[in-house]
Amino acid sequence: MFITFEGIDGSGKTTQLNLLADYLVEKGYEVIKLREPGGTILSEKIRELLLDKSIPIPPMTELLLFNSARSFLVETIIKPAIESGKIVLCDRFYDSTTAYQAFGRELNYENVITINDLAAGGLIPDLTFYIDIDLETHKIRTLGKDLDRMESSGDEFYKKVIEGYRKLSETNENRIKKIISKNEISDTFNEIIDIFENKFNKI
Ligand code: TYD
Numbered sequence: 001m002f003i004t005f006e007g008i009d010g011s012g013k014t015t016q017l018n019l020l021a022d023y024l025v026e027k028g029y030e031v032i033k034l035r036e037p038g039g040t041i042l043s044e045k046i047r048e049l050l051l052d053k054s055i056p057i058p059p060m061t062e063l064l065l066f067n068s069a070r071s072f073l074v075e076t077i078i079k080p081a082i083e084s085g086k087i088v089l090c091d092r093f094y095d096s097t098t099a100y101q102a103f104g105r106e107l108n109y110e111n112v113i114t115i116n117d118l119a120a121g122g123l124i125p126d127l128t129f130y131i132d133i134d135l136e137t138h139k140i141r142t143l144g145k146d147l148d149r150m151e152s153s154g155d156e157f158y159k160k161v162i163e164g165y166r167k168l169s170e171t172n173e174n175r176i177k178k179i180i181s182k183n184e185i186s187d188t189f190n191e192i193i194d195i196f197e198n199k200f201n202k203i
Helices: 011-027 041-051 057-082 094-104 110-118 135-141 155-171 185-199
Strands: 002-006 029-034 085-093 127-132 176-180
Touching: 002 011, 002 094, 011 085, 011 127, 011 185, 029 057, 041 057, 057 085, 057 094, 057 110, 094 110, 094 155, 110 155, 127 155, 127 185, 135 155, 155 185, 176 185
Parallel strands: 002 085, 002 127, 029 085, 127 176
Antiparallel strands: none
């Protein structure tokens, strides 16, 4: 089983992923937690390059680098783990690329989808949680943080990314479940568990 978490920086998706992992381990499942870009030595090195503020990266190069990191992670870790019956939880997957590089950077949508699919080797998440926050909440939650290259892209960029995520969750409503981030972490998590259990029949 392959489950992904999406949302802009400050949405709390990583916290929710960790809570779901603990919940599943408690139930006796073997769980692997991964993040994108990352999860392998090669992909973590690509991540460092992508987030380094001192390296200007054109949008197309950015798209291809995110997908290079993805391709390696999928082939070497994600696919083998799913095949051996593990539950893979991934902090971001190709919906990030569609939201950030197609909507945010305004690269051609069809091209981005095609490259994403190639890099994912046909793998589609069984379920995706999109944790929705607005721009103001994002700004409050990331206040005082040392911003990386992606996070330094400005308000207009983030507005387009949020709009992109919202559109994606509407057009893929069977797979991408939009969760409005609540003030209480446990309230957001309860909604995630409800959706999860409904989908997988009281796992
Ligand atoms: P992430 O580790 O989730 O950062 P954070 O912990 O701040 O949420 O992701 C790194 C950054 O890379 C984040 O700003 C989103 C961006 N990103 C893309 O632009 N495209 C992608 O395909 C992925 C996976 C991430």
